[in-house]
Amino acid sequence: MNLLQTLIAFVFALGTLVIVHELGHFLVARLCGVKVLRFSVGMGKVVFSRRFGIDQTEWVISALPLGGYVKMLDAREQNLEEVPPQDRQREFTCQNVWKRIAIVAAGPVANFILAILLFATLYMHGIPEPVAKIRIVPEQSAAYKAGLRGGERVTAVNGEAIELWSDLRWKLVQLAVEKSSARLDVSRPDPAHSTGALLDTVTVPLDGLAPEDLEGDFLGQLGISLARPPAVLGKIVPDGPAMQGGLQEGDLILAVDGKPVVDGLAFIDMLRSSANKPLQITGRRAGREFTASVTPEGQMQGDRIVGRIKAEVAMIPAMVSVSAAPVEAIAKGAGRTWDTSVLSFKMLGKMLVGEVSLKNITGPITIADYAGQTARIGIVSYISFIAFISISxxxxxxLPIPVLDGGLLLYYFVEVLTGRPVSARFGEIAQRAGMGILMALMLVAVFNDIVRLIS
Incomplete structure (x- = not known):
C-alpha cells in the first residue's frame, strides 16, 4: 500500500511540475507568435494524442513519465518548403533573439512562479509548526560554548525576526553554507521570576562545520535541537509495566536511577535502552515527590530489543500557527523561493570546487521516496515538497548545460553580445558534451539513490 501511495504521489508531483514547466514554454511561444506543433507530457513513444485549437497543436502523453517537451515549428528539424507560407514567419529560429530568450526562459520561470504560489497558499492557510525553542544543550558543543543552555526561544537570526523552528533551521542552513556566524537573539527563562524572561544575544560560529555535516543533522553537530515538553505521563495501558509499578496519568517524571530527566524524549531514550532492567523512577504527583520501581518490557524493534512501559509520554513541542494576508503571503513566498534558489546555486558551486560532497545530488528514487513520505504526513508537507522540487x-x-534551457539561454546571450548566432557545428559539439555531462550527473544521482536505499 505504501509503495502504491509513493508511486501515485511521485507521478502526480512530477506530472504537475512537467506540465507547468512546458506550459510556460507553450504560452510564451504563443504570445511571441511561434507555432507550437506538439505539447508532450512524458518522453518517448506516444501513447495518447489529441489535436486542439486553431493551430491544431497535438497534445500527447508519452510512455516515459520523466519529463516532457514542447515542439515548435523549427527550420532545424523540418523542411519549411512543406510549410504553408503564412506559417513560415511563425518559425522559431527566425524570431528575434529576445523572443527566443523569453520562450526558453519561460519554463524555469513557470516553476518558480508555481513555488511562489504554493508557498503563498501555505502562508495564507497557516501552518502549525514548532516554535523556535532550544532543547538542553550538550556541554562542549559549539552552542554551549556560545552561551546557549537550553530553554531559550530564538526570536531573531542576524537581526531578522523568526518565530518557527523551520525558519531557524533555514536561516542556519544558509549561514552554514556561507561559513558565517549566526547572531541569535533569544528570550531565556528568568530564574528570579517564574513567568519572566531575560533577553540576550549569542553568536554561534558555523565555520567549524565540515561539508559532510551539511548532509545530515548539522544542528545536532552544533548542539542545537528542538525543545520537547517535560516528561508527563498520559494514558496508562492496563496491566503494563507503568501501571504495575504504580505510575499514574499526569505524573511528572523527574529522574531515573538518580539521573535527571530533561524532557519526554530523554525519558523515552532511557526506557528504550533499559529493556528488562528495574529502574528507580522519581516523579512528582499532585505537588509531592514519589518514587516507583518500574521494569520496562523488552520488545523487538527491527534487529534489537527496546524497553517500553506501555504509557503515553508527552512529546509534542510547543506549536504555533502563523498565517498571512494574501499580499504578505505572496511576498513571503517570493522571498522563500528566491532564498531557496540562491542556496541551490551556491551548493552547486561548492560541489564544483569540492567544498560540498556530490552525495547531495539526488535522483528519482529519493524524490519518489520523499513524495510518498510527505504525502503520508499530510497535505501541507506534500505541498511544501512540490514547491521545493519545483524550485529544484x-x-x-x-544550468548552462547545452541540452538544458540554461544552455540555450547561454547561446542566445552570446548572440546578443556578438551580434551573430552560435555556429551550427559548435552547437552540435556542445550538445554532445552537454548530453555527456547530464548523463554523468544522472549516474551520480542514481548511485546516491541506491546507496541511500541500501543504507
Whole structure:
C-alpha cells in the first residue's frame, strides 16, 4: 500500500511540475507568435494524442513519465518548403533573439512562479509548526560554548525576526553554507521570576562545520535541537509495566536511577535502552515527590530489543500557527523561493570546487521516496515538497548545460553580445558534451539513490 501511495504521489508531483514547466514554454511561444506543433507530457513513444485549437497543436502523453517537451515549428528539424507560407514567419529560429530568450526562459520561470504560489497558499492557510525553542544543550558543543543552555526561544537570526523552528533551521542552513556566524537573539527563562524572561544575544560560529555535516543533522553537530515538553505521563495501558509499578496519568517524571530527566524524549531514550532492567523512577504527583520501581518490557524493534512501559509520554513541542494576508503571503513566498534558489546555486558551486560532497545530488528514487513520505504526513508537507522540487527543477534547467534551457539561454546571450548566432557545428559539439555531462550527473544521482536505499 505504501509503495502504491509513493508511486501515485511521485507521478502526480512530477506530472504537475512537467506540465507547468512546458506550459510556460507553450504560452510564451504563443504570445511571441511561434507555432507550437506538439505539447508532450512524458518522453518517448506516444501513447495518447489529441489535436486542439486553431493551430491544431497535438497534445500527447508519452510512455516515459520523466519529463516532457514542447515542439515548435523549427527550420532545424523540418523542411519549411512543406510549410504553408503564412506559417513560415511563425518559425522559431527566425524570431528575434529576445523572443527566443523569453520562450526558453519561460519554463524555469513557470516553476518558480508555481513555488511562489504554493508557498503563498501555505502562508495564507497557516501552518502549525514548532516554535523556535532550544532543547538542553550538550556541554562542549559549539552552542554551549556560545552561551546557549537550553530553554531559550530564538526570536531573531542576524537581526531578522523568526518565530518557527523551520525558519531557524533555514536561516542556519544558509549561514552554514556561507561559513558565517549566526547572531541569535533569544528570550531565556528568568530564574528570579517564574513567568519572566531575560533577553540576550549569542553568536554561534558555523565555520567549524565540515561539508559532510551539511548532509545530515548539522544542528545536532552544533548542539542545537528542538525543545520537547517535560516528561508527563498520559494514558496508562492496563496491566503494563507503568501501571504495575504504580505510575499514574499526569505524573511528572523527574529522574531515573538518580539521573535527571530533561524532557519526554530523554525519558523515552532511557526506557528504550533499559529493556528488562528495574529502574528507580522519581516523579512528582499532585505537588509531592514519589518514587516507583518500574521494569520496562523488552520488545523487538527491527534487529534489537527496546524497553517500553506501555504509557503515553508527552512529546509534542510547543506549536504555533502563523498565517498571512494574501499580499504578505505572496511576498513571503517570493522571498522563500528566491532564498531557496540562491542556496541551490551556491551548493552547486561548492560541489564544483569540492567544498560540498556530490552525495547531495539526488535522483528519482529519493524524490519518489520523499513524495510518498510527505504525502503520508499530510497535505501541507506534500505541498511544501512540490514547491521545493519545483524550485529544484527551475534551478536545474537554468544550468548552462547545452541540452538544458540554461544552455540555450547561454547561446542566445552570446548572440546578443556578438551580434551573430552560435555556429551550427559548435552547437552540435556542445550538445554532445552537454548530453555527456547530464548523463554523468544522472549516474551520480542514481548511485546516491541506491546507496541511500541500501543504507
Amino acid at each position: 527543477l527551475g534551478v536545474m534547467n537554468l
